[in-house]
Amino acid sequence: MEDIVKKVEINCDMGEGFGKWKMGPDEELMKMIDVANIACGFHAGDPSLMLKTVKLAKAHGVKAGAHPGLQDLFGFGRRQMVIDPADMYAMILYQVGALKAFLDAEGVPLNHIKPHGELFHYMQRDLTICRAVLEACALFKVPVYGAKGADEEKAICEELGLPFIEEAYVDVAYDKNAKLIPIGQFKMVTPEEINTKVLSIGRTDASVDVEGNKxxxxxxxxxxxxxLHSDMPTALENMKAARKAVDVLNAEKFPNIK
Structure with missing residues (x-):
């Protein structure tokens, strides 16, 4: 299969407010990203914000995808829940379908689907849940974003005919086995560390774990x-640091790709 990602790119979780509660600096972040993962109303987002975020992505030429999560506004989709696989399948259809309605209204294609927060971790722990999520995603026939090294998830995607786009994380921490540590369980990463991590991944194919080991x-x-995550306290500074590093890497490694 031809590579879908043509050069080093930045994807960011967007539209993660609710009503009058604003989370990330979306207007500024959208100017610096390549791909937006738009919250679909379960862990964050509401109809007006979803439409606003779609329009913002369209205005800046940013690819837009669905960012479904657990039905947990109070916990921002980061608390553990036990969900029947059939219910999970329906929840993914509901969320992605809702975002697709807004995309269709603006003439913007659905670019991808990327599970959020605890849903992401739930899929890593429970292959039945993982399959339920991915079978729902398969109906939309777009790529799924997931962690580098998530081999079981990647295998199910291949079985279902879904492109699986592997991503690296620089504003959160890995354990020694390259598994993500849930947000809130590690020391906040600085913008300077993010810049260093991006350059290291591009130049040496390695990052560091939570203990600082290669x-x-x-x-x-x-x-x-x-x-990158828009809800971090230093989200804008993080993005500027990552964008600077990504632009350097693309000039070095993929100079002929616009």
Whole structure:
């Protein structure tokens, strides 16, 4: 299959407010990203904000995808829940379908689907839940974003005919086995560390784990996607640091790709 990611890119979780509660600096972040993962109303987002975020992505030429999560506004989709696989399947259809309605209204294609927060971790722990999520995603026939090294999820995507876009994380922490540590369980990463991590992944194919040890990621020479979170206190500074590093890497590694 031809590589979908043509150069090093930044994807970011967007539209994660609710009503009058604003989370990230979306207007500024959208100017610096390549791909937006738009909250679909369960962990964050509401109809007006979803439409606003779609319009914002369209205005800046940013690819837009669905960012479904657990039905947990109070916990921002980061608390553990036990959900029947059939219910999970329906929840993904509901959320992605809702975002697609707004995309269709603005003439913007659905670019991808990327599970959020505890849903992401739930899929890593429970292959039945993972399959329920991915079978719902398969109906939309778009790529799924997921963690580098999530081999079981990648295998199910291949079985279902879904492209699986592997991403690296630079504003959260990995354990020694390259598994993500849930947000809130590690020391906040600084913008300077983010810049260093992005350059390291691009130049040495490795990052660092939570203990500061070298952590191979094994992207090889292929372009890759960097994930950043808009709800971090230093989200704007993080993005500026990552964007600077990504632009350097693309000039070095993929100078002929616009």
């Amino acid at each position: 952590l191979p990621l094994n992207f090889g020479d292929k372009p890759f996607s960097i994930c």
